[in-house]
Amino acid sequence: MRYNPFNPQQPARPDFFVGRAPEIVEFEKFLSQTMHGSPMNMAVTGNRGMGKTSILVKFEEIAKAEKCITLRLSNYEGNIADIIDFTDYLTLNLKREILSKKPLKQNLGKAFEWIKSLRPTLSWKEIGITLEQKQIVQEFLRESLLKLWAEVKDENPAIVILFDEAESLEKIDGALSFMREVFQRLSAEANYTIVLAGKLNFPERMSESFSPLNRFFPCQKLAAFQPDEIENYVRKKLSTEKVGVNIDAKALDYLSKESEGHPYVLVAMCYLIFDSLNDNENMMNMDVINRSKAKVKAKLAEDFFSPMYHPLTPKAKEYLGVIAGNIKTVDFSFSDVVEWTKMQGSSISPYIQELLRKGIINKPERGQYQIFHRLFLEYVRDKAK
Numbered sequence: 001m002r003y004n005p006f007n008p009q010q011p012a013r014p015d016f017f018v019g020r021a022p023e024i025v026e027f028e029k030f031l032s033q034t035m036h037g038s039p040m041n042m043a044v045t046g047n048r049g050m051g052k053t054s055i056l057v058k059f060e061e062i063a064k065a066e067k068c069i070t071l072r073l074s075n076y077e078g079n080i081a082d083i084i085d086f087t088d089y090l091t092l093n094l095k096r097e098i099l100s101k102k103p104l105k106q107n108l109g110k111a112f113e114w115i116k117s118l119r120p121t122l123s124w125k126e127i128g129i130t131l132e133q134k135q136i137v138q139e140f141l142r143e144s145l146l147k148l149w150a151e152v153k154d155e156n157p158a159i160v161i162l163f164d165e166a167e168s169l170e171k172i173d174g175a176l177s178f179m180r181e182v183f184q185r186l187s188a189e190a191n192y193t194i195v196l197a198g199k200l201n202f203p204e205r206m207s208e209s210f211s212p213l214n215r216f217f218p219c220q221k222l223a224a225f226q227p228d229e230i231e232n233y234v235r236k237k238l239s240t241e242k243v244g245v246n247i248d249a250k251a252l253d254y255l256s257k258e259s260e261g262h263p264y265v266l267v268a269m270c271y272l273i274f275d276s277l278n279d280n281e282n283m284m285n286m287d288v289i290n291r292s293k294a295k296v297k298a299k300l301a302e303d304f305f306s307p308m309y310h311p312l313t314p315k316a317k318e319y320l321g322v323i324a325g326n327i328k329t330v331d332f333s334f335s336d337v338v339e340w341t342k343m344q345g346s347s348i349s350p351y352i353q354e355l356l357r358k359g360i361i362n363k364p365e366r367g368q369y370q371i372f373h374r375l376f377l378e379y380v381r382d383k384a385k
Contacts, residue, residue, distance in 0.1 A: 002243075002245075002277070002279070003242045003243060004271060004274050004275060005237040005238060005240055005242075005243050005274070006237060006267055006270040006271035006274055007267070007271065008264060008267045008268040008271050008303075011051075011053040011054040011056075011057050012051065012054040012057070012058075012263075013057070014057060014058050014061040017054065017055075017057075017058045018225075018229050018232045018233040018236065019225050019226070019229040019232075019233075020051070020055055020058070020222070022220070023044060023055060023220045023222070024055075024058065024059075024062070026042060026220060027042065027059050027062065027195070028062060030042055030193060031062065031063060031066065031068070031158065031160065031193060034158045034160075034191050034192070034193040035066065035068070035157040035158045035191060037191060038187075039158075039183070039186075039187040039190075039191055039192055039193055040193060041183070041193055041194040041195065041196075041216060041217050041218075042194075042195055042196075042217060042218055042219070042220060043166070043195070043196040043197070043200060043203065043217040043218065043219040043220070044056075044195065044196070044197040044219070044220050044221075044222060045197070045198065045199065045200045045203060045219055045220070045221050045222070046199070046221060046222035047199065047359035047362070047372050048199065048264070048304075048308065048359050049262060049263060049264025049265065049304065050222045050224075050262065050263055050264075051222055051263040051264075052164065052197040052198065052222065053074075053164055053197070054263070055197065055222070056072055056162045056164055056195065056197050057072075059160070059162060059195060060072055060160075060162060063158070063160040066157065066158070067155070067156055067157065068156055068157060068158040068159065068160045069094075069097060069098060069101065069152050069156045069158075069159045069160070070097075070159075070160045070162070071093060071094055071097045071159070071160070071161050071162065072162040072164060073089075073090075073093060073161070073162065073163055073164065074163075074164035074165045075165065076089070076165065076168040076169060080168075080169070080172060080175075081172070082172060082173065082175075083134065083137055083172070083173075083174060083175055083178045084137060086169070086172065086175055086178070086179075087137055087140065087141045087144075090141070090161075091141065091144045091145070091148070094145075094148055094159070094161070095148065098148060098151060098152055134174070134178065137178075138178065138181060138182050138185075141182050142182050142185055142186055145182070145186055145190060145192065146186065146189060146190055149189075149190035149191070149192070153190075153191070157191060158191040158192070158193060159190070159191065159192050159193075160192075160193050160195070161192065161193070161194050161195070162195045162197070163194070163195065163196050163197065163198075164197050164198070165197075165198050166196035166197055166198035166200060167198035167199045167200055167201070168198070169196070169198075170198070170200060170201060170202065176196075176202065176213055176217075177212075177213065179194070180212060180213060180216045180217075183216075184216065194217070196217055199357075199359055200219070201357070202214065202217075203217075203219035203221075223261075224260055224261030224262055225261035225262075225263060225266065226261065227252075227253075227256040227261075229261075230252065230255060230256050230259070230261060230266060231252050231256075233266070234247055234252065234255065234270060235247070237270070238284075244282055245274065245277065245281075245282050245283065245284060246282065246283050246284070247283070247284040247285075248283060248284070248285045248286075250285065250286050251273075251284050251285050251286060251288075251289055254286065254289055255269060255270065255273075258375070260373055260374065260375075262373055264304060265300065265304070265373065265375065268296070268299065268300060268303070268304065269296055269300075272292055272295050272296045272299055273288055273289055273292045273296070275292075275295075276288050276291055276292035276295065297375075297378075300375060300379075301379050301382075305375075305376050305379040308358060308359065308360060308376070309360075309379070309380070309383070311358070312354065312355070312358065312360070313351070313354060315351050316351040316354045316355055319337065319341060319348060319351045319352070319355075320355060320360065320380055321380060321383070321384045322337070322340050322341055323336075323337060323340070323371070324371070324377055324380040324381050324384065325381070325384060326340045327371070327377075330370045330371040330372075330373075330374055330377055331368070331369070331370045332368075332369055332370070332371075333367055333368055333369065334348075334349075334352065334367045334368075334369070335367070337352065352369070356369075359372060360372060360376070
C-alpha cells in the first residue's frame, strides 16, 4: 500500500514545518531575553485548524535545542475547575517533566524525594477563592516555581511552558490574570517564559481592565499560508524517498485557491487527493483532483465543518443561514444582517458574538465580518437546501 505523507489528524512535524517566520522570530527573541534573565511571554491565536498546535511543536523544538526545560500542556477540560486546580496541574506536570530529564542512575535518593513531593503540600480543601486566599495560592505557586527553577538553573537556561488550547484556561474565572500576577513577580528571580495558544478573546478586548493581559501576553495572530508556502509544504512532503509522487503547477494553483491557505483544509485536501491516486499513477494533477472533489467535500463536511456548525444555538444557525443565503462573497457587515433579517441590532448582536467565539466568522474591522472559509459557506448553503 502506498504511503500517504499527508496527515490532517496530526500537527506538522518540525522538520516539515513551513512559514510562520514572524512568529518564530518573535519567539526566538523572547526566549533569548528569558535565557538572559529578562523573561518575556507571548500568545498565539487563530481559528480552528490554523496551526496553533503545530507552531507550539516548533517552539518546543527550538527551546529544547537551547537546552531549556520545555513543557507543553493541553486538554484542561475536566482537569481544571479553578485556580487551585490550575496550580496543582501546573506544578505536578512541571515536576514530572523535570524528573523525566534526570538520569536514573544519578542520585536515586533525590529522585525518590521528588516522587514523594509530587502531591501538593498545601491543603486546598480549607481554602476558598476570596481575594486574600487567592494571594495565598499565588504565593504558594510562586514559591513552588522558584524551587523548581533552583533545581534546574545550573544546567538549563530557562523553563518554557507552552499552553495549547488556552481558551479553556480563559474560561476559568481569573486564571489568566492569576498567571500574569504570579509570573510577573517571578520574573526577577527565575527564567520562565509562557506561550499561550488558542482561540483567545482577551487580545480583542482593549478595555483598561484587560490591557495588562495584552501587555504581558503580546499576541501573534496566525494568518493563512501564502502560495509559495503552500508549494514549499506540499513539495517537501512529497520529496520523502518513500513517496515517489510529484505534483504539477495547475494542481498547486488549485490547492492554493481552494484551501485559501487554511492549514487544516490544505492538509486534508492533500491527503484525500493523494489517496485518490491509482496504483500506477505518480502525479497529483487536475485529473486526480477532479475525481477526488466529491470525497474532499464530504470529508471536510464530516470532519471539520459539521463539528463547528452543530454546536451552534438554533438562533445562531438561523442567522448564519440568512447570511449565507444573501452574501455574494464571504464578506458582510453588521448593517447587512440587520437589513436581511429585518431585526433590531440588539437582537442580532449576541448571535454574531457567538459566531465570532466559535470561529465561524472573523472580524477584520469594526462592523465588518467574513465567513472564515468559502468552503464552509458552501457547506452552510447545502444545509439550507
